[in-house]
Amino acid sequence: AARTILEKAFEQDSLPIYEQIIYQTDLFLDRLQDNFQVDSEQRITQFFRQEISPLFYHLLSVGKYTDEITSYFNEIDEKLDVLYKHRKDYDDTISLINRKMSELLDDKQIEAQEMYPHFYERYKTDGVEHNLYIGESITKDENFNKIFLYNLRLWQLQAMIEMENAYYQMQPNFPVNLDVASMILVFNQPLSISFRMDEKHFDVDGTYNARYEIVKKRVDKAYIKGTTKRITEKGKISIVYSQKQDEVEYLRYVNFLQSKNYLDQDVEIVELEDLQAVTGLKAIRVSVLYHKDDKDQEVFTYEDLMKELNA
Structure with missing residues (x-):
């Protein structure tokens, strides 16, 4: 879900930072499949807290992708402040x-x-x-x-x-x-x-x-x-x-x-x-x-x- 929102943002504004965050997201996805390590979960959680969430709050504040981002935040665990749906399941x-x-x-x-x-x-x-x-x-x-x-x-x-x-x-x-x-x-x-x-x-x-x-x-x-x-x-x-x-x-x-x-x-x-x-x-x-x-x-x-x- 996060990657889809990032792709839409990059298509509309073509900011290099959006492309870089998409690249970082793909790296984490690859590591989950092939090279999951002891600290992988912590690093991914930190990335979403420090990179994804602030960006999405900014996009919400300027009225962009409101439905998609609201849906994303609805899946966030309130205590952990991270997307927790699959782990919760x-x-x-x-x-x-x-x-x-x-x-x-x-x-x-x-x-x-x-x-x-x-x-x-x-x-x-x-x-x-x-x-x-x-x-x-x-x-x-x-x-x-x-x-x-x-x-x-x-x-x-x-x-x-x-x-x-x-x-x-x-x-x-x-x-x-x-x-x-x-x-x-x-x-x-x-x-x-x-x-x-x-x-x-x-x-x-x-x-x-x-x-x-x-x-x-x-x-x-x-x-x-x-x-x-x-x-x-x-x-x-x-x-x-x-x-x-x-x-x-x-x-x-x-x-x-x-x-x-x-x-x-x-x-x-x-x-x-x-x-x-x-x-x-x-x-x-x-x-x-x-x-x-x-x-x-x-x-x-x-x-x-x-x-x-x-x-």
Whole structure:
């Protein structure tokens, strides 16, 4: 919008300064595409505040391009004093995704708690993350059996698939079409945990247990060993683990959910690159099958779904 107004101004008055500002605008556009750096956003913001806005206010004062410039300033964020529409659309989309997915997960947690009581902790980062802790020491129930752990793991995997479906059913209503990727981290060792009243969340205790926190913080950014591919990928669920027994267990769940048309047949087992202080991790990756709505029996791969949504 700003460039269009500048072009009109240059066509009418042919001032060299207009041409120079157009040139500077094009440079910033090129850098956004090919060479975006840490300070790029700050420099662009400063350019619009110090160069574009004063010029447009001047043009308004002399009665030129009133409609176009008024429309431009209507898109300005009042607090930031910069054109913020696309960034605001992105931020609004992230906020909507987090809220909708959090509501869905919280609702589904009610049924999971009825199966067997456990600690559930959900928090928002740039997505929706949650931790599940289960064990005899939590419930003080002497009847605890590992079948409840296995059931919770299967429930979690199925819940993640349902969240994937719910997201893509909602996606056309969001301001920006964003992709999501889902990951489960399996930790198959007993943990000592405590609830920190000051920060209102659970913490693992002990030096060995701290390894769990290290893995959790780093694994979603990890790459498949020997490649430049992230372990997480749109349209797939990645299940990260370290022990063979976890692989055998989760392959059973995957096979069961394939039989229910929740997951595709393209199962792959990959190694993760070594992380700082963490080695030997592997992952099961499998594509989610999508449905247009909860009652729809027809299934789609991610690629099929994108074609359907963009048709």
